[in-house]
Amino acid sequence: MSRWRSPVAAYTALVVILLSSWYIFTAVGQYPDFILPGPALVWQRFQTALMKGRLLFHFLVTLWEVAAGLCLGTFFALITGYLLSKSRRLENFLSPVLVASQAVPIVAVAPLLIIWFGPGLFSKILVCSIIIYFPVLVNVVAGLKSVPTDLQNLMTSLNANRKQKLVWLEIPATLPYFFTGMKVGATLSVTGAVVGEFLGADKGLGFLINVARGQYDTALVMAIIIILVLFALVLYYLVVLIEKIMVRWKE
Amino acid sequence: MPQIRVVDVSHSFHTEQGDFPVLKPLDFIIEREQFLSILGPSGCGKTTLLKILAGLIQPSAGGIQHEIDGEAVDDLRVGMMFQQANLMPWRTIVENVLLPLQLKTPRLHRSVMVARAISILETVGLCGYENMRINEISGGMAQRVALARAMIHDPQLLLLDEPFGSLDALTRESMGEELLRVWQTHKKTVVMVTHSVSEAILLSDRVIVFSRRPSSIVLDIEIKLPRPREAGIRYSAEFSEYSAMIHTSIAQ
Ligand SMILES: Nc1ncnc2c1ncn2[C@@H]1O[C@H](COP(=O)(O)OP(=O)(O)O)[C@@H](O)[C@H]1O
Ligand SMILES: [Mg+2]
Numbered sequence: 123m124s125r126w127r128s129p130v131a132a133y134t135a136l137v138v139i140l141l142s143s144w145y146i147f148t149a150v151g152q153y154p155d156f157i158l159p160g161p162a163l164v165w166q167r168f169q170t171a172l173m174k175g176r177l178l179f180h181f182l183v184t185l186w187e188v189a190a191g192l193c194l195g196t197f198f199a200l201i202t203g204y205l206l207s208k209s210r211r212l213e214n215f216l217s218p219v220l221v222a223s224q225a226v227p228i229v230a231v232a233p234l235l236i237i238w239f240g241p242g243l244f245s246k247i248l249v250c251s252i253i254i255y256f257p258v259l260v261n262v263v264a265g266l267k268s269v270p271t272d273l274q275n276l277m278t279s280l281n282a283n284r285k286q287k288l289v290w291l292e293i294p295a296t297l298p299y300f301f302t303g304m305k306v307g308a309t310l311s312v313t314g315a316v317v318g319e320f321l322g323a324d325k326g327l328g329f330l331i332n333v334a335r336g337q338y339d340t341a342l343v344m345a346i347i348i349i350l351v352l353f354a355l356v357l358y359y360l361v362v363l364i365e366k367i368m369v370r371w372k373e
Numbered sequence: 374m375p376q377i378r379v380v381d382v383s384h385s386f387h388t389e390q391g392d393f394p395v396l397k398p399l400d401f402i403i404e405r406e407q408f409l410s411i412l413g414p415s416g417c418g419k420t421t422l423l424k425i426l427a428g429l430i431q432p433s434a435g436g437i438q439h440e441i442d443g444e445a446v447d448d449l450r451v452g453m454m455f456q457q458a459n460l461m462p463w464r465t466i467v468e469n470v471l472l473p474l475q476l477k478t479p480r481l482h483r484s485v486m487v488a489r490a491i492s493i494l495e496t497v498g499l500c501g502y503e504n505m506r507i508n509e510i511s512g513g514m515a516q517r518v519a520l521a522r523a524m525i526h527d528p529q530l531l532l533l534d535e536p537f538g539s540l541d542a543l544t545r546e547s548m549g550e551e552l553l554r555v556w557q558t559h560k561k562t563v564v565m566v567t568h569s570v571s572e573a574i575l576l577s578d579r580v581i582v583f584s585r586r587p588s589s590i591v592l593d594i595e596i597k598l599p600r601p602r603e604a605g606i607r608y609s610a611e612f613s614e615y616s617a618m619i620h621t622s623i624a625q
Contacts, residue, residue: 270459272455272457272459273461275427275429275453275455276453276455276459277476278427278428278429279427279428279429279451279453279532280451280472280473280476280477281448281476282476286476290472290476291461294461294463295461295463369463371462371463371464371506371507371508
């Protein structure tokens with residue numbers, strides 16, 4: 123059946139199947155709303171939360187945390203990645219430290235960050251940036267190391283200075299690797315923000331889930347989960363889109 | 374045009390297993406506009422010598438002196454070509470060719486760079502291909518692009534490291550003839566490493582043969598075939614004599 127080949131059609135079908143089985147399941151089972159609300163109720167709850175509640179505000183808070191966290195984490199990952207790839211000694215020294223730091227689950231560190239930096243936005247931004255930091259760093263170092271030696275020799279034989287090598291050789295050669303790291307990190311960072319908000323916050327989607335859960339407002343919890351999934355998807359495809367524009371030569 | 378003196382250059386690499394001598398002291402002069410070919414077994418240090426000439430490696434002892442019209446200069450404009458075309462896949466053909474201009478004369482207007490790149494692409498027979506991507510072209514075309522890039526900034530010294538080594542035999546022969554044609558119109562001092570004796574004789578004014586590592590020169594001859602040369606000269610008697618001489622020296 124050739125029409126299934128189109129991904130848009132396939133995804134639409136998947137969503138329709140999921141929604142209708144959800145609907146049938148709740149219609150047949152007649153579960154209480156605080157255990158499993160049906161899609162219609164969740165949609166309704168979403169609308170009232172958006173119009174009468176402060177859903178949009180909480181979403182914008184989380185969006186801001188993720189965006190700022192991504193920028194901060196990426197910025198430091200790029201700088202340390204460049205330095206690590208330039209100095210073998212620094213790399214040998216720091217690699218085990220970085221790997222060890224990665225072995226500590228961020229969920230365990232997040233409470234500490236909240237104790238140290240307070241329940242405000244900054245501690246969530248930090249959680250997000252720590253999450254994005256490692257995948258971007260690892261990929262940027264791998265990218266910088268993949269630059270062919272002969273191209274480096276060519277640049278040196280043309281007396282290229284450090285900045286010229288960076289702009290004309292190292293950045294373009296590393297971009298595909300960078301985007302690989304961004305794709306991994308971007309979706310994880312949404313999780314990071316929500317985990318941070320769970321642990322201590324007075325705004326954001328994670329905070330709102332906590333409140334709704336306390337009030338047995340399961341419909342709102344599910345609405346927010348769907349929003350988070352869509353948010354992560356949009357973020358992922360945004361990275362893919364930017365990659366498509368900037369790394370056109372890879373095809 | 375420069376004259377290059379290789380003054381008592383020797384080189385060892387320092388490895389974990391200790392010193393690794395590659396080049397025994399070398400002492401020779403490369404005349405201006407000379408086309409010099411270097412032959413020798415794999416691993417004897419040909420690439421190392423080219424890197425020393427390009428200033429990429431500091432030799433363990435001795436040094437390179439450049440002279441232009443009798444005056445010593447520190448730096449030469451160098452063009453390099455490697456066994457692999459070594460192009461940047463994120464650039465189009467014309468953008469690859471104009472890279473040396475971007476680095477050497479960044480203030481030149483972009484349209485001037487493009488025009489120069491296109492005109493040099495014409496001389497290597499790539500007219501009309503300028504906007505193609507690197508992954509769309511064949512190995513032979515990629516080497517032509519690499520040659521155009523090595524020539525665009527009008528280098529005073531052209532260093533070619535087995536430039537056609539990765540090509541099939543037929544493409545390789547035609548590329549050799551192409552290089553001969555280009556060199557005869559834009560004379561430059563050239564040092565070329567090659568494994569092909571006939572390519573070396575066809576193109577060169579002079580051929581140097583290295584021994585096994587640690588290397589020294591086992592043969593240094595001038596190729597006195599008349600210029601301009603054509604591919605047909607391969608079938609002449611003198612050509613076979615040179616060929617026999619070089620082959621014997623390599624076999625030693
Ligand atoms: N950076 C390096 N460190 C240690 N040994 C090297 C290095 N570069 C080359 N060599 C060794 O030096 C020898 C000569 O290398 P090279 O100049 O590349 O030979 P070729 O004549 O094949 O071009 C080889 O045995 C090679 O293994
Ligand atoms: Mg070599």
